[in-house]
Amino acid sequence: xxxPPQIPIFHRSTxxxxxxxxxxxxxxxxxxxxxxxxxxxxxxxxxxxxRAIEPDARLYVDIFKxxxxxxxxxxxxxxxxxxxxxxxxxxxxxQNTVMNMYAKCGDVEMARKLFGExxxxxxxxxxxxxxxxxxxxxxxxxxxxxxxxxxxxxxPNEFTFGSALKSAGGMQSEAMGRGIHGACVKCGCEDNVxxxxxxxxxxxxxxxxxxAEILFEGLKIKNEVSWNALIAAYTxxxxxxxxxxxxxxxxxxxxxxxxxxYSSIFAACASNGALExxxxxxxxxxxxxxxxxxxxxxxxxxxxxxAGSIEDSKKxxxxxxxxxxxxxxxxxxxxxxxxxxxxxxxxxxEMRAVGFQPDEIxxxxxxxxxxxxxxxxxxxxxxxxxxxxxxxPDITHYVAIVDLLGRAGHLERAERFIKExxxxxxxxxxxxxxxACRIHKNMELGAYAAERVFELDPHDSxxxxxxSNIYASAGRLNDAARVRKMMTESGIKKEPACSWxxxxxxxxxxxxxxxxxxxxxxxxxxxxxxxxxxKKVGYVPDTSHVLWxxxxxxxxxxxxxxxxxxxxxxxxxxxxxGTPISIKKNIRVCxxxxxxxxxxSKLVNREIILxxxxxxxxxxxxxxxxxxxx
DNA sequence: ATAGGGTTAG
Numbered sequence: 001x002x003x004p005p006q007i008p009i010f011h012r013s014t015x016x017x018x019x020x021x022x023x024x025x026x027x028x029x030x031x032x033x034x035x036x037x038x039x040x041x042x043x044x045x046x047x048x049x050x051r052a053i054e055p056d057a058r059l060y061v062d063i064f065k066x067x068x069x070x071x072x073x074x075x076x077x078x079x080x081x082x083x084x085x086x087x088x089x090x091x092x093x094x095q096n097t098v099m100n101m102y103a104k105c106g107d108v109e110m111a112r113k114l115f116g117e118x119x120x121x122x123x124x125x126x127x128x129x130x131x132x133x134x135x136x137x138x139x140x141x142x143x144x145x146x147x148x149x150x151x152x153x154x155x156p157n158e159f160t161f162g163s164a165l166k167s168a169g170g171m172q173s174e175a176m177g178r179g180i181h182g183a184c185v186k187c188g189c190e191d192n193v194x195x196x197x198x199x200x201x202x203x204x205x206x207x208x209x210x211x212a213e214i215l216f217e218g219l220k221i222k223n224e225v226s227w228n229a230l231i232a233a234y235t236x237x238x239x240x241x242x243x244x245x246x247x248x249x250x251x252x253x254x255x256x257x258x259x260x261x262y263s264s265i266f267a268a269c270a271s272n273g274a275l276e277x278x279x280x281x282x283x284x285x286x287x288x289x290x291x292x293x294x295x296x297x298x299x300x301x302x303x304x305x306x307a308g309s310i311e312d313s314k315k316x317x318x319x320x321x322x323x324x325x326x327x328x329x330x331x332x333x334x335x336x337x338x339x340x341x342x343x344x345x346x347x348x349x350e351m352r353a354v355g356f357q358p359d360e361i362x363x364x365x366x367x368x369x370x371x372x373x374x375x376x377x378x379x380x381x382x383x384x385x386x387x388x389x390x391x392x393p394d395i396t397h398y399v400a401i402v403d404l405l406g407r408a409g410h411l412e413r414a415e416r417f418i419k420e421x422x423x424x425x426x427x428x429x430x431x432x433x434x435x436a437c438r439i440h441k442n443m444e445l446g447a448y449a450a451e452r453v454f455e456l457d458p459h460d461s462x463x464x465x466x467x468s469n470i471y472a473s474a475g476r477l478n479d480a481a482r483v484r485k486m487m488t489e490s491g492i493k494k495e496p497a498c499s500w501x502x503x504x505x506x507x508x509x510x511x512x513x514x515x516x517x518x519x520x521x522x523x524x525x526x527x528x529x530x531x532x533x534x535k536k537v538g539y540v541p542d543t544s545h546v547l548w549x550x551x552x553x554x555x556x557x558x559x560x561x562x563x564x565x566x567x568x569x570x571x572x573x574x575x576x577x578g579t580p581i582s583i584k585k586n587i588r589v590c591x592x593x594x595x596x597x598x599x600x601s602k603l604v605n606r607e608i609i610l611x612x613x614x615x616x617x618x619x620x621x622x623x624x625x626x627x628x629x630x
Numbered sequence: 631a632t633a634g635g636g637t638t639a640g
Contacts, residue, residue: 057631061632064632091631092632094632096632096633097631097633098632100632122632125632127632128632128633131633131634134634157633158634160633162634166634192634192635193635197635198634200636201635201636226635226636228637229635230636231636232636235637259637260636260637261636262637263637263638264636264637266638267638294638295637295638296637296638298638299637299639301638302638302639324638325639326638326639330639331639333640360640364640365640368640
């Protein structure tokens with residue numbers, strides 16, 4: 001009997017052509033390896049069944065690799081079934097490849113099952129499963145397997161170490177990390193660039209920045225990833241200036257920044273509110289022709305939002321061709337943080353209209369926007385709408401509703417809502433309640449809410465300050481003092497307040513009563529002049545939250561040199577007339593500064609944009625975009 | 631013959 005000629009499989013040297021009764025003529029190569037036959041099965045598998053192709057181990061490897069690369073789980077399962085019936089089914093290498101295919105295609109359970117059923121496991125079997133677990137954040141399981149394989153006497157290689165280090169870093173297990181580091185050295189893998197970068201990342205994640213830096217410096221071979229690991233670490237740790245410094249060094253060293261690099265840099269600019277620097281790096285990215293994929297684009301949207309240019313946020317958002325849910329959430333957050341409640345809601349409705357599935361974070365943005373804009377009914381409506389999308393509200397959504405009801409003045413309703421919540425209220429819930437009590441000056445409920453926060457989160461200084469302020473503004477100065485004393489006695493420290501202004505390429509930072517700036521004299525003179533001017537048109541220093549035992553004169557004095565006022569005076573001295581002024585602050589703005597800023601914006605006819613930890617305040621013509629609601 | 635490290639929203 002004559003056998004049909006074989007079809008050439010890609011990267012095989014044989015060249016023969018296929019002709020048979022099958023409705024297919026041509027070559028099986030990398031382009032049609034996963035093509036379906038009319039039967040619904042994979043064409044290549046049908047061809048094997050019809051003996052049109054003589055399969056070898058290599059062919060199966062090619063099919064599985066293709067399924068893995070393209071995340072084709074269904075096709076992979078078909079090929080797997082076929083492979084089990086083949087004469088290669090006992091090959092460990094092939095079993096490994098199949099297992100890896102399942103792990104990469106999202107069926108880690110199946111990968112784990114196959115691993116369990118293997119009669120013979122080699123180092124690669126372990127490594128692949130460890131990698132699978134490390135990539136799905138199941139770090140504990142990954143490390144358990146790593147320990148097991150070492151116990152079995154299998155010697156890990158640079159691939160194993162890379163994934164094991166990622167897992168140790170992921171669960172911040174310094175001890176495991178150090179152990180693996182030792183094993184890397186013992187196995188002679190420490191000069192491998194993958195291992196080196198993973199080591200830098202691991203130490204950084206375990207908060208051992210000094211060691212991460214030393215390791216990085218000592219790397220025999222560096223690549224983009226090594227740089228990215230350290231740059232991302234600085235950004236995570238809030239040391240954006242170091243991220244920027246490394247970025248320049250990286251470029252000077254001839255390394256090409258990647259999506260990862262830009263993403264970390266934009267994140268750093270976002271938390272520093274460094275608009276000019278961010279714009280500069282954005283331009284650099286465009287110049288290098290780096291594509292605007294969602295990951296980077298999302299960080300850019302966030303960066304422009306947090307650095308104060310909502311217009312640029314929207315521009316980038318509109319440019320993004322492939323938006324994902326994070327893109328929408330970033331844009332919604334940007335609107336919400338700028339107090340643009342209606343825009344947030346409009347964009348959310350647009351998202352629904354184009355059929356994009358919102359997630360829990362989407363709803364959180366929308367609820368926060370409603371509460372900050374005072375849209376009570378809308379907020380309650382959207383809370384209910386979550387059910388329609390089969391989304392379970394978590395504690396953050398309940399906090400948002402308490403905030404919504406509380407800000408709108410429905411304090412009793414908020415309290416009832418807390419009592420009826422299906423989940424246990426946390427400190428954050430009562431903090432929202434406490435904040436509402438401050439706004440609406442409800443001392444009794446405020447004290448009750450504060451007590452709950454003290455119980456649930458004794459280390460937070462926020463509620464003490466809030467409660468003390470509530471007492472002070474009700475004239476209960478002894479109670480105000482008692483709460484402050486409680487705070488000092490329990491050793492809770494207030495985060496020191498600071499404000500900063502970006503002018504050109506430098507950042508000027510101020511703390512209260514700052515006496516360190518080269519222009520300190522001019523700054524003070526400037527502020528005193530402004531203060532006297534605005535007092536004439538109605539500004540009254542709000543001293544209610546200043547320590548009660550100092551006299552009125554001194555209480556006013558203390559207020560006058562809050563960091564944001566110094567920053568404002570400085571910015572007025574150093575920026576052109578008529579241009580907007582942008583100030584960032586690391587805690588929430590106080591009532592007195594907020595009031596003073598409104599008067600100054602009218603007096604000097606300038607737009608002042610103040611970013612505090614919560615949101616943006618746009619002061620213009622004597623009023624603020626938050627409508628005194630923050 | 632099979633495999634790897636670094637990134638985003640609240």
